[in-house]
Amino acid sequence: MSDKRENMAGSVSGGIQSVDVALRLVGELAQCGGPVTLSELARRAEMPPSKAHRYLASFIAAGLVVQAGRSGKYDLGPAAMEIGLAALARHDFVNRSADALPELRDATGMTVLLSVWGTEGATVVRWERAPAPVITSMGLGTTLPLLTSASGRIFLAWSPPGAIGGHLEKELALTRSNPTQSHLDYDVENVKALRERIREAGFATVDGRFIPGLVAVAAPVLDWQGEAQCAITLIGTDPAAIRPDGKVVSKLLEFCHGQSVALQTQATG
Amino acid sequence: MSDKRENMAGSVSGGIQSVDVALRLVGELAQCGGPVTLSELARRAEMPPSKAHRYLASFIAAGLVVQAGRSGKYDLGPAAMEIGLAALARHDFVNRSADALPELRDATGMTVLLSVWGTEGATVVRWERAPAPVITSMGLGTTLPLLTSASGRIFLAWSPPGAIGGHLEKELALTRSNPTQSHLDYDVENVKALRERIREAGFATVDGRFIPGLVAVAAPVLDWQGEAQCAITLIGTDPAAIRPDGKVVSKLLEFCHGQSVALQTQATG
DNA sequence: AAATCTATTGCATAATGCGTAAAAAATGAG
């Protein structure tokens, strides 16, 4: 009767089941804003607390998770930072651009954002706040929407459709169910046209419609395949700053082009 | 004869064995500078390639690992970044100090480093390069030595001895076997005295002996238990800048004290 | 102080990961 050799659990990755469970657990923990109790974490990951507890024991032993204070709550630990920083250093435009981002900020007077494409969307990896008092509460790891942020639109335009398909659908569904933002109601055709327009222009902008009073312009750093490795975004308050033929946009494009060339020449392997 | 219920493998974490293996594997992958082949990774992690392959399948399914190009080499993926960034955002002195670090840099004219204690040692988490041309090629995730860096010495002095014991011994052994650095030959007694001196002073300095031409001074941000949550380090070229009664040191101490207070008042739970 | 919720540990069972080994694919030499 047990001639079915396939994995009877839903998560068929061809790998190790325990690891699938473990990664689901750390994923949930990462999405929680801060320390969580065992039972809440178990609830989110949809597993009995005792099971979660055993996995957490392994995580703690590896330093991936720590138990905060004596509240017993669990939180991500130092090993998580190290793995993340190692991953960040791999895609080394982060380090390479470290010197350049402040320059760009000073040259434009706008807040500079560096984001990459993660599993949850466009993820902020580094930012340089402008001297001007722009109220942007955007921390490391913030994920930005695909359609309504300049950063997101870069990945919309310069990522293989397969990579963003799921997220795009999710956002489209969300806009439809949100009639208050009727001016944003994109459909499959609109998005296709938007994508083309952005690719032709070489950059993407959003005006104050999405975040009132804030405007942004973004451009991609492209690898040898023409895919966006990261997006550089400038955020400010002056709508005039993001005019297609303005100084800000040209500086941004120049910068991104230089980064793209640097990325493509070194990664010939 | 199998009445021994204890885990017969070496890694007894009280958790899930498969997860211990998995975390060892990602740890190795993180320590490799870049993409690695299956066989090399398996060699490092001391397991048969077939075993590593199965684990990697799970990692890839979760986005923790990607297969670079068609070389088949494995590398850390976007999920690794996200987990790391989430961990970084948790220990929120990173975000809190984001505004403050540049101020400190401008006030002192020195390069500012923010480091935390990770499993591999003192780990650079954020830095602000000084306008002055200081040649410091220090990327995110760089780990600094415990004895011969100002950042490391902070954790030497303000960490529970148990947490740093292993690393300390390793470094002591390394210094002993390295006769060219005879002026560094610390032993258990020396280190104990060094630790006491640093704790009394409230900060640690290193002069040009370790990195010729560079000097550094560091101070801790302490949590409610009196342990160092992170270290703030100033790096420069002028030995006069790091005098104990100088302006730079007092600015640094003032800054760290402020951060410590902020940390302790908000984390009352 | 009682009660409720949460965290942690123990145990039997069967499901899962492990080693061995072979197939398939890639690489390199003649």
Next chain:
DNA sequence: CTCATTTTTTACGCATTATGCAATAGATTT
């Protein structure tokens, strides 16, 4: 182009290991 060699991937049965359930211990609230 063909063969030889290395590397990656898949297959399978056995034994170890993760699991669900339940009991205990601890914490927090009424």
